[in-house]
Amino acid sequence: MPQYANIAVSILFDGLAYAMFLFITSVGLSVTMGLMNFVNLAHGAFAMIGGYVVVSLTRSYGVGFVPSLIIAAVLVALISVRFERRLYRRFYRATDLEQVLLTIGLAFMAIATFTYFYGPIPKSVPLPDWLQGSVNLGFRSFPAYRVFMIAVGAALIAVLWYGFERTNVGAMVRAAVDNRRMAESIGINVDRLFTLTFALGSGLAALGGGLAIQLLGLNPNFALLYLVLFLIVVAVGGLGSLKGTLLAALVLGIIDTGGKYLLADAGGFFIYAVTVIVLLLKPAGFYGRE
Amino acid sequence: MRILRWLGLTALALAVGGTAQAASVKVGVVLPFSGANADLGHQIDKAFDLYVKLHAKDIAPNKVEIIKRDEGPPTGAVAKRVTTELITNDKVQLVTGFVFSPSAIALAPVITQAKVPMVIANAGTAWITNLSPYIVRLSFSMWDPAYPMGGYAYNKIGCKTAAVAYTDFPPGKDSIEAFETGYKKAGGKVTLTIPMGSPVQVPDFTPFLQRVKDAHPDCLYAFVPSGAHATGIMKAYGELGLRKAGIKLIGPMDLIPDNKLQDMGDAAIGTIVMGHYAVDLDSPANKKFKEEWHKAYGADSYPDFMSAAGWDTMHAIFDTINKLHGNLSDGMKVVDAMKGWSAVGPRGPVKIDPATRDIVQNEHVMEVYRKPDGKLGERILDTVKDVKDECKVLKIGRCGK
Amino acid sequence: MAASEKSRELAATGARERAAGYLVGRHRFRPAEALPWLLAIAAFFLFPDRMTFGNQALIMVMFALSLDLILGYAGIVSLGHAAFFGVGAYTVGLLIARLDWSEPLSSLLAAAMLSGLIGFVTGWFILRYRGLTVIMLTLATAIMLQEAGNLRSDISGGYDGLPGLVISPLFGIFDYDLYGHVNYLYVLGVLAVIFYMVRRIVYSPFGQALTGIRENVRRMHAIGSPVHRRLVTVYTISAAIAGVAGALFTQTNAYVTLTVFDFDNSAKVMVMLILGGTGRLYGAFIGAVVYMMLEDHLSKLSPTFWQFGIGLLLILAVLFAPRGLLGLVEEISRKSWRRGRAGAARRLIWKGEHWTVLAGSAVDGAAIGFIVGFAANFGQAHLLSEYIASLPGRALAFTCFGALVATAINAIYLAFTSRAAAEDRGS
Known part of the structure; x- marks a missing residue:
């Protein structure tokens, strides 16, 4: 294979795997902000907690990696419901600034708590053999773990798309994002809908956190370290839009990877440059409502 | 204003004089206890605590009083604030710790003005010791492992061409500059130089290493901070199959910190690093050190090169207290007492070069292998004796000032 | 008719004057x-x-x-x-x-x-x-x-x-x-x-x-x-x-x-x-x-754990001083707080609708206490079953403590907000 084609394939493939991580972790944040206008800066904390659940399960209890991911997602979704019911619910009508203060406070507390119990040393997870080697796709071999990430991402996209576009609940969510008052007046229980999507979003964040351990390592500061990245994906994609979040994750993931590969000196620059350009041209993001 | 300052200094002198009589030495410890790099601080802090616990009787009837402060993020600002207050408010007679170079750099004018010695237990930017006559360094200069690695890589490992990749901040730049200096001197050729993002966020290393793979050099010399970055780059290296492609991974010991080595898995096997400490270093002093460490912190906890430097740092401080009979009020005398200090620590024989106030130590070439018990370990391939900071010998850049 | 119009006019002039006076007086140095x-x-x-x-x-x-x-x-x-x-x-x-x-x-x-x-x-x-x-x-x-x-x-x-x-x-x-x-x-x-x-x-x-x-x-x-x-x-x-x-x-x-x-x-x-x-x-x-x-003090107290205190402060601030600390000070100095909130606090406990909220938070707090206790015990009891076996020792203590703290915080919060809610409804 010629050199440039090889490079292009590398960038596309790595970028795709990275984009899947971005998408899985950010989609919940996008829906929360779109549906309830709630700024949840503790979203990264849920991802971090998910990661630690996976670490504990695989290391201390000998549960397999894939079952651990599922358990982590379910567990964090359940925990997040309690948080939503008890704490977040009180602040839906509050100003953005109060929400920022509340959720940043939560993130701080989560970081300190997990530092206390797990220590600050980065953790890793033992992977099953079939995720460690590389997969030969005929013309080239790829790292198995990244293939796995892309597969998980693709499956989730299919499920989410079906849930959003083809089911009753999905239609209600879309209606509520578009016009909350109208949706309420025709009898949709937006509160309960929100609890549901919030739990789903947090569960997905936990899944993303678990998947990211292998990619980025895990320490308690994960809760805030990648928050800016998630916010960028949400803003570029457009609030509450599944399609937009996916497109944003793909564009940013691939451009970031390409930038690092081709122009390592200015590596960090690209993702922000793209953000600025997109937002200046389309202030509400790719698929946001103006 | 001058009156106030005069009053303040009188107060300081009185306080210092007072504590000297009580023979209790106040030592300020400044390490990152929170934030993304907290584990580095804890590795050194554990060594400090352990040494104080085991050797408190050695300095009797004198005592040390340790005051710990959070170094904060690698900005220098928090470290400067807490250390200045340790000096002005808590009246410490000596400050130690300092994981991040910016902290030491920011503080150099402060300790010069206050005449309080600063004993560095980690910060490795080469030229730091030139900034103040009150700085003594017990840890290492970035050049210590990197410079001899250059020659060794070309002559012994067989790296005719090499790619260098580094985390884009001063220690990284220092490390590759030192490596390239030694490597080019030996005849090697650097074909690719890749900066890999900031030390704050662990990046996805794959694109960087993919580029190395496509360029196909004999070796990849990598410098990353020894926290989450090290685990990250090792994973990417394994995933992309660089070793199978014939690209050897070499670097300073930051690449395989002892407390994370077991998590790195098969990818790490065969990695060759230059460093002054490894858990598996076979010496009576290290054996004793390890035993005490495991006894205090459990079998799962490992010391690393930072802990070893931390141990020696406290050792030097204790010896100085004895030498000066507990009177550390004159900063210059403390520094003078430390010049030429030598001991056999976990790292082996170490001494402080009286001319530069920097450490002189042995550097070992170490290879990662799987031990018979299934754990990963490091075996010593070769040893370079009495390594000095070559940057200051060659007077490169700020090192010459 | 005319009289009421006139009084309305008078009131309007008064309001205008008051408003003007307020705007002029606002920038005076207090x-x-x-x-x-x-x-x-x-x-x-x-x-x-x-x-x-x-x-x-x-x-x-x-x-x-x-x-x-x-x-x-x-x-x-x-x-x-x-x-x-x-x-x-x-x-x-x-x-x-x-x-x-x-x-x-x-x-x-x-x-x-x-x-x-x-x-x-x-x-x-x-x-x-x-x-x-x-x-x-x-x-x-x-x-x-x-x-x-x-x-x-x-x-x-x-x-x-x-x-x-x-x-x-x-x-x-x-x-x-x-x-x-x-x-x-x-x-x-x-x-x-x-x-x-x-x-x-x-x-x-x-x-x-x-x-x-x-x-x-x-x-x-x-x-x-x-x-x-x-x-x-x-x-x-x-x-x-x-x-x-x-x-x-x-x-x-x-x-x-x-x-x-x-x-x-x-x-x-x-x-x-x-x-x-x-x-x-x-x-x-x-x-x-x-x-x-607070950051300075807490980080001296516990160089590792201080962020927890900052986080708690922020959350408490949002709960109890939503318009910032200065907003809280203003409210207290206007005395509306003492009359309103304290009275509400007294009445609160007897209000039926709050019992469910308080009971719910007690259950949540108990769960958090239980989990925290488990994590804190991690050195001694690696498995959940071992931890439960240690009931009614540490596990129970942690659970009860968690329930107590959560209930107390919620009770105070309700006391704070129920009066404000009543004011909203009244106006």
Whole structure:
């Protein structure tokens, strides 16, 4: 294979795997902000907690990696419901600034708590053999773990798309994002809908956190370290839009990877440059409502 | 204003004089206890605590009083604030710790003005010791492992061409500059130089290493901070199959910190690093050190090169207290007492070069292998004796000032 | 009919007069306003050894004040204000390191001008938008400046920064000392000048127009107010002030690194300001000082665990002082709090509707206590079953403690809010 084609394939493939991580972790944040206008800066904390659940399960209890991911997602979704019911619910009508203060406070507390119990040393997870080697796709071999990430991402996209576009609940969510008052007046229980999507979003964040351990390592500061990245994906994609979040994750993931590969000196620059350009041209993001 | 300052200094002198009589030495410890790099601080802090616990009787009837402060993020600002207050408010007679170079750099004018010695237990930017006559360094200069690695890589490992990749901040730049200096001197050729993002966020290393793979050099010399970055780059290296492609991974010991080595898995096997400490270093002093460490912190906890430097740092401080009979009020005398200090620590024989106030130590070439018990370990391939900071010998850049 | 009309007219005139009187009286200097300044001067004499802390606190006050101008008065939410702080900091740093220009006051002016200029240019583009778009664009500005700095680390010194910056003596007379005494008075003096300017701006017609934009941008458009121009103007002023704060930071630290542009820096100053109370001028003082004192104190108490305390403070602040600490003080001083809230607290326990909430929070607290206890026991009991077997020892204690704390916090919260809710319903 010629050199440039090889490079292009590398960038596309790595970028795709990275984009899947971005998408899985950010989609919940996008829906929360779109549906309830709630700024949840503790979203990264849920991802971090998910990661630690996976670490504990695989290391201390000998549960397999894939079952651990599922358990982590379910567990964090359940925990997040309690948080939503008890704490977040009180602040839906509050100003953005109060929400920022509340959720940043939560993130701080989560970081300190997990530092206390797990220590600050980065953790890793033992992977099953079939995720460690590389997969030969005929013309080239790829790292198995990244293939796995892309597969998980693709499956989730299919499920989410079906849930959003083809089911009753999905239609209600879309209606509520578009016009909350109208949706309420025709009898949709937006509160309960929100609890549901919030739990789903947090569960997905936990899944993303678990998947990211292998990619980025895990320490308690994960809760805030990648928050800016998630916010960028949400803003570029457009609030509450599944399609937009996916497109944003793909564009940013691939451009970031390409930038690092081709122009390592200015590596960090690209993702922000793209953000600025997109937002200046389309202030509400790719698929946001103006 | 001058009156106030005069009053303040009188107060300081009185306080210092007072504590000297009580023979209790106040030592300020400044390490990152929170934030993304907290584990580095804890590795050194554990060594400090352990040494104080085991050797408190050695300095009797004198005592040390340790005051710990959070170094904060690698900005220098928090470290400067807490250390200045340790000096002005808590009246410490000596400050130690300092994981991040910016902290030491920011503080150099402060300790010069206050005449309080600063004993560095980690910060490795080469030229730091030139900034103040009150700085003594017990840890290492970035050049210590990197410079001899250059020659060794070309002559012994067989790296005719090499790619260098580094985390884009001063220690990284220092490390590759030192490596390239030694490597080019030996005849090697650097074909690719890749900066890999900031030390704050662990990046996805794959694109960087993919580029190395496509360029196909004999070796990849990598410098990353020894926290989450090290685990990250090792994973990417394994995933992309660089070793199978014939690209050897070499670097300073930051690449395989002892407390994370077991998590790195098969990818790490065969990695060759230059460093002054490894858990598996076979010496009576290290054996004793390890035993005490495991006894205090459990079998799962490992010391690393930072802990070893931390141990020696406290050792030097204790010896100085004895030498000066507990009177550390004159900063210059403390520094003078430390010049030429030598001991056999976990790292082996170490001494402080009286001319530069920097450490002189042995550097070992170490290879990662799987031990018979299934754990990963490091075996010593070769040893370079009495390594000095070559940057200051060659007077490169700020090192010459 | 006529009588009621007349009385209505009278009432209207009265209201107008009252309103006018209020607006005129608002910008008069109140005795209470002297308090923070007196405290700052008192601190100088009471804590001569803590001036390095004092310096950094005053600089953060100034930084928060600059943010208050755009956030509190014009409603522009920025998560990238560190951009201007950083530009100011580097202006001074580069002037000394590259041009040997170390005179402090003129370099402050240069920092203000340069960061103001950058504020003007970026603001001109950014301020056409609202909400999340503005947040992300400001954030990206700061990080791109940081990346640019790292790209040209031959100029900026990169993350190692510009070390050993020696500032010329102030006015050519006062030299800087280890204890930071001169620095403190210098920063306090600059802060006083800046504060006077900000106060004038806020109470000017221009400031009133900004508040109008914050409250209802459409109406301001409708009455022909040049919204964009005003926003850009205030953004430029705010950027210049942030630049001065950054410049002072470099001067008093004699050192600057690229980390001044960090997202953390932007987020922290915003948290400080919200904590103190936005749109209140002195909110910046209270927020920055309280936050930094707590951070300083907690990190001495527990260098590893202090973030927990900060987080708890923020959450409690949102629960009990939603308009910031200064808002809480105002409420208490108006006495409505004592009558309303305390009475509500007494009645609360007997109100049936709250029982379910309290019981629910007790269950949640118990669960959290149980989990925390399990985690804390991790050394002794590796498996959940072992931990449960330790009931009714530590497990029970943790569970009960968790339930108690959660119930107490919720009870107090309900006491706080039920009166406010009743007021809402009444009006």
